Amino acid sequence: MNCGIFREMIGSYVDETLEEGRRHWFRTHLRECPTCRESALREEPSLLFAMAPAAPGEPEEIEACAVAVMGRIRQDRLESRLHRRRRPWLAVAAAAALVISGGIAWRTMVGGGSGTLQPVVEARRDAELQSSPPTVEVEMAGEEVRVYQFANEADSDTAVYFIVDPALEL
Amino acid sequence: MVKENLCVQSVAHISHRRPQQEAGEICGVSFGSRGEVVMNDLQWIQSAKNGDEDAYAKLVRRHSGGLHRTVARILADDTEAWDVVQMAFLKAWQKLDRYNPRYSFTTWLYRIGTNLAIDLLRSRTSRERAHKAGTEHRLRLVGTGEGAGARADSNETDNVLQQLVGVLTPQQRSAFVLREMEGLETAEVAEVLGCSATTVRNHIFQARKALRRELRVRFPEYLPASERG
Structure with a gap:
């Protein structure tokens, strides 16, 4: 039953005339039904891309x-x-x-x-x-090592800092 | 927003129209299926606007995987795509005050990322494109006697696209990836690309036509036996 409806929809899907809800159903069926997938790809090879994975990375x-x-x-x-x-x-x-x-x-x-x-x-x-001598602080942030050099002891906000990447090859 | 292919972290939070079957909301606080408090994008954006960097880091973790997959498909380059994703999040952070919460954060973010990817594609020199075409290798399909449908697994789809996507313009690539591979609605693709729905349909039509032609030439395995010759 579903497979028959699916095959009737192939043309409309390719022409971009399928209503969004039916389109969603078509794509789900394309992934789930190997027989329909086979016949759909024979009719329209570009449908291959509708089966792209949803891997999250x-x-x-x-x-x-x-x-x-x-x-x-x-x-x-x-x-x-x-x-x-x-x-x-x-x-x-x-x-x-x-x-x-x-x-x-x-x-x-x-x-x-x-x-x-x-x-x-x-x-x-x-x-x-x-x-006064410049104040230096070292901070570990994840894998990074940050070296802060403050302008003076009284001002903890004004600083130049360097991020050292431990993976960096010298 | 219906995004059937979006990553697991983002899919539950993108759709405002998605029925809340398992999760619930009490006094404006969302709860997950296991009773945990679920922060949505808007709450994190508001916190980020108030200077909460951790809230923004959570947004990055939630959306970077899906955005990377889309950009990688548009660029046909996995490594370069991570650079674009980072740039997109930095740009989004810089423009966070201008974000309109009436629109989906994902659409806004994807618009930034897609535009960056299109700019990058346009800036690539013809020499780089020629180099890439020269070094690409033919996809080796396992079990050549089987039907095309049975062979078409997920990684294969990306591998084939990576080798064919060069025949498409940057706009066609973006529209096709967002619509056909990520499963966005036409209106959403139009919003991401900043064009009309008619233009999106035209891009999809042209892209499908070009890909179909290339598939016949370079991957005849996908054609019916009668057409393979």
Whole structure:
């Protein structure tokens, strides 16, 4: 009974004129009935593709995809946060660099000699001694190893981090 | 949305019209057949919008398998398909605020993924296509004396498609894979591809015609004995 109806539907299925509910039934019967499958493929070879599998994919690959996507999202989020915070600091730093370099150039032109550079070098040494050492943290995230380097101890949000892939061949 | 071929993780959550035979809903909370709380896509999307990364990771786990299978069939490349799937989820995350919950998340996601796959196909150089055609190998069928229907198993379908899909345009490939292999309705395919239902039918018609011709030339095993010569 069903097989007779199925065979009558082949033409309509191929012409895309079959109502969706009947189409669904046709595809199910095509998979389940070997006799009808045989005759349908003889009539229309392209029906072979209607029997494509519904395999959901390997769990390991799905998990790897999720880890990669979320890792990238976190990285993008951190980068955008760093970008936003870095802007005013960069502007001040650029201005300071311009003033210092301009001053050095002016002093060199006016005063000359290596003695004029000494105070600048000393000031830089003092600043280095006063600033706290950069904070580094290592975090295990799944198979990844993340190395964070924070700008300073007081700010736990501003950091540059590196993701080390253990599978990477050096 | 009726998607008979979608992966197990996603199929229970895609169809809003699917009758709830085993699962139930009490006070807006969905329960599975074993009484466990089932979060639907919209709940996870809302959590993700509020910054819950774990909720988005769950969406990735639920839908990446099905999306990968579709994209892999369109591209005829399993590895490249995972790259596209990752890009699709990243793009979806970036545009999550613009997602309209009136539409299925799956349709929206598949639209992003399919568009990325079509862009990739268009960007492939003719040299790459020639290389692929030169290295492809003939499918070896087991038991040549048996009927075509008995031989047509699931992996075989994908193998045959992989070798024939090059004769189709990117739009024809996408429409045919979504409609014929994933089992989407015409209206859903039109929504994913951003075209009319008539255009979808035309793509399917042209794709079937081209595939039928190629099958006759390259896989005569699928023809009736009288036509094999």
